[in-house]
Amino acid sequence: MRRLLLGLALIFMLVLPLWGNNYIIRLTTMMILYSVLSLSWNFIGGFTGYPSFATASFFGLGAYAGAISQLHGVPMYLAWIIGGLVAAVFAAALGLAILHLKGHYFAIASLVVAEVLREIVNSWTDLTGGGMGLNLPILRLDVDVQARLFYYSMFGLAIMTIIAASYVSNRRLGFGLRCIKQNEDAANMIGINTTIYKTSAFVLSAVFVGYAGAFYASWVNYIEPGDVFDILLSVKPIVMVLLGSAGTVVGPVVGAVIFLFLEEMVWRNFLTFHVGVLGLLVVCLILYLPDGLLAVDFRRFIHLKGSR
Amino acid sequence: MLILQILVNGLVLGGLYACIAAGFSLVWGVLNIINILYGSFIIIGSYVAYFTYNYLGIHPFLSVTIAAVVLFVFGYLIQAGIINRVVAAPVLTTLTLTFGLELLLNNSLLVAFTADYRKVILENPLGILDMGGIIVPLDKLATMALALLLTGLLYWVLNASRIGRGIVAVRMDREAAALMGVKVKQIYAITFGLGAVMAGVAGSVMSVIFPISPLNNIVFLSKAFVICVLGGLGSVTGAMVGGLTLGVIESFGGLIFGPEHAMTLSFILLILLLIFRPTGIMGKKGYE
Numbered sequence: 001m002r003r004l005l006l007g008l009a010l011i012f013m014l015v016l017p018l019w020g021n022n023y024i025i026r027l028t029t030m031m032i033l034y035s036v037l038s039l040s041w042n043f044i045g046g047f048t049g050y051p052s053f054a055t056a057s058f059f060g061l062g063a064y065a066g067a068i069s070q071l072h073g074v075p076m077y078l079a080w081i082i083g084g085l086v087a088a089v090f091a092a093a094l095g096l097a098i099l100h101l102k103g104h105y106f107a108i109a110s111l112v113v114a115e116v117l118r119e120i121v122n123s124w125t126d127l128t129g130g131g132m133g134l135n136l137p138i139l140r141l142d143v144d145v146q147a148r149l150f151y152y153s154m155f156g157l158a159i160m161t162i163i164a165a166s167y168v169s170n171r172r173l174g175f176g177l178r179c180i181k182q183n184e185d186a187a188n189m190i191g192i193n194t195t196i197y198k199t200s201a202f203v204l205s206a207v208f209v210g211y212a213g214a215f216y217a218s219w220v221n222y223i224e225p226g227d228v229f230d231i232l233l234s235v236k237p238i239v240m241v242l243l244g245s246a247g248t249v250v251g252p253v254v255g256a257v258i259f260l261f262l263e264e265m266v267w268r269n270f271l272t273f274h275v276g277v278l279g280l281l282v283v284c285l286i287l288y289l290p291d292g293l294l295a296v297d298f299r300r301f302i303h304l305k306g307s308r
Numbered sequence: 309m310l311i312l313q314i315l316v317n318g319l320v321l322g323g324l325y326a327c328i329a330a331g332f333s334l335v336w337g338v339l340n341i342i343n344i345l346y347g348s349f350i351i352i353g354s355y356v357a358y359f360t361y362n363y364l365g366i367h368p369f370l371s372v373t374i375a376a377v378v379l380f381v382f383g384y385l386i387q388a389g390i391i392n393r394v395v396a397a398p399v400l401t402t403l404t405l406t407f408g409l410e411l412l413l414n415n416s417l418l419v420a421f422t423a424d425y426r427k428v429i430l431e432n433p434l435g436i437l438d439m440g441g442i443i444v445p446l447d448k449l450a451t452m453a454l455a456l457l458l459t460g461l462l463y464w465v466l467n468a469s470r471i472g473r474g475i476v477a478v479r480m481d482r483e484a485a486a487l488m489g490v491k492v493k494q495i496y497a498i499t500f501g502l503g504a505v506m507a508g509v510a511g512s513v514m515s516v517i518f519p520i521s522p523l524n525n526i527v528f529l530s531k532a533f534v535i536c537v538l539g540g541l542g543s544v545t546g547a548m549v550g551g552l553t554l555g556v557i558e559s560f561g562g563l564i565f566g567p568e569h570a571m572t573l574s575f576i577l578l579i580l581l582l583i584f585r586p587t588g589i590m591g592k593k594g595y596e
Contacts, residue, residue: 045400049398049400051399051400051403097583098579098582098583101582103399104336104340104342104399104403105537105582107342107399107400107403108342108533108537108578108582109578109579109582109583112530112533112575112578112579113579115530115571115572115575116572116575116576116579119569119571119572119575120572123569235404235407238400238404239404242404272418272419273415273416273419275411275414275415276411276412276415276416276419278408278411279407279408279409279410279411279412279413279415280408280412281408282404282405282407282408282411283390283405283408283409283412285408286394286401286404286405286408287390287393287394287405290394290397290401
């Protein structure tokens with residue numbers, strides 16, 4: 001049953017661009033991008049239980065690395081890979097520096113890094129264009145073809161992320177990370193090298209996001225520091241994961257889909273208050289649905305109805 | 309001479325910072341909650357001062373009392389009604405919750421007051437104090453003195469009043485305090501309210517110096533973070549030391565790197581401190 005559903009979803013996603021208009025395709029591309037962000041955050045936040053707010057750093061870093069390499073003549077696909085690698089290397093270094101912090105201290109340190117990076121990008125005008133942002137070379141392709149090209153590229157990345165997530169989830173690494181989440185000292189005692197495990201999770205949470213950032217830069221053709229280092233980029237994946245279910249593979253994807261759906265509804269109806277409505281969503285989520293949608297036993301409702 | 313002038317500027321600024329951080333540090337230390345709403349609380353305090361001055365003619369130094377009452381009620385209700393429900397949950401839960409509340413509150417402020425920068429312009433400024441070449445505007449000096457006085461008041465409340473002793477008891481050992489008959493949830497709400505009061509009075513006195521806009525929330529919040537990490541967590545003395553240190557560092561940093569990088573400088577300082585000395589310069593947990 002579950003396999004059948006997954007297969008149907010996969011086929012649906014594959015044939016969607018054949019009939020969808022450009023609005024639908026753009027929206028679903030965004031949805032897949034969100035899924036990549038939430039799946040990535042899930043490595044460090046869901047499996048390991050570290051409240052990371054570093055997603056915006058990785059995204060922005062990847063976006064700028066990709067954009068700058070493209071402006072220096074690197075082909076687009078290669079530039080995306082560079083974006084992912086730069087983010088991964090940065091995450092490894094940052095992880096070694098701040099992963100020994102716990103709780104709030106880790107959260108703040110990861111949060112502040114994005115601000116510092118944004119300031120650096122803002123001031124380093126020669127390389128990054130500063131606050132003016134960067135314009136990327138425009139693809140000489142038909143608009144419809146472009147939309148589908150980006151859709152399938154993003155979809156490929158999402159599949160890679162899902163494979164990585166289920167691989168980690170079922171193997172030694174995922175087991176070790178769950179141990180760390182429950183009790184780090186005990187995990188250390190039973191022989192898990194917590195530093196290596198945590199850093200691996202942090203790098204995993206960065207590499208796909210960096211790639212997605214570089215992809216985003218090519219997709220929208222223009223980036224500026226305030227856009228790609230936006231703090232909301234760190235918060236949204238957390239909300240998506242909590243909406244789905246933390247520490248699972250399907251949860252973040254479900255969360256991302258629902259989140260985008262809500263966002264699209266909200267964005268349209270509350271032009272000046274959309275951030276406020278997002279806040280309201282977060283508050284309700286934490287208070288009434290703390291373990292996510294997947295943890296809700298829907299059969300209970302059906303059963304209740306039947307018995308009455 | 310320049311060095312002395314900058315030192316004085318830094319200390320004046322630092323007095324305000326101490327006041328900003330005291331309430332934030334209190335909530336963090338006692339409830340183990342990072343109050344992301346803090347920046348917006350400060351801004352509400354500033355608006356109270358702005359509107360009472362412009363429409364009722366009450367001087368900001370007096371309207372601190374109004375700001376204190378307004379924010380205590382507001383803070384108490386938020387903690388008692390919302391945050392208390394998840395107060396023992398993991399860090400991620402409480403952090404995300406206050407973040408959501410902040411998005412909601414700050415957006416409401418933006419809609420209600422617009423993003424325009426406002427400032428309290430006093431009709432009768434106090435003038436300027438010239439101490440042999442070192443120049444300090446008296447309004448700023450009075451603001452700093454008042455801010456330090458209010459911080460001192462918080463110290464007194466925590467140490468001498470019955471409620472204050474309850475707060476300190478809960479901070480030291482929640483279970484033991486509950487067994488001794490302290491109503492923990494109520495103490496949480498009062499603590500959060502007191503934190504909001506410190507934000508409100510800080511915002512109120514600062515309205516004379518800094519422009520007011522809902523967009524400033526991140527600036528204030530990040531200052532509070534940095535000071536808490538600098539001075540160590542949960543003690544009023546720590547907030548004082550951290551605040552004054554940050555004020556001086558920012559003044560000199562502004563001289564060396566240019567004032568536009570003051571914020572980045574404090575962030576880099578924060579990261580370095582977290583990496584190398586997460587317990588703060590005081591180096592011990594403060595249970596006063």
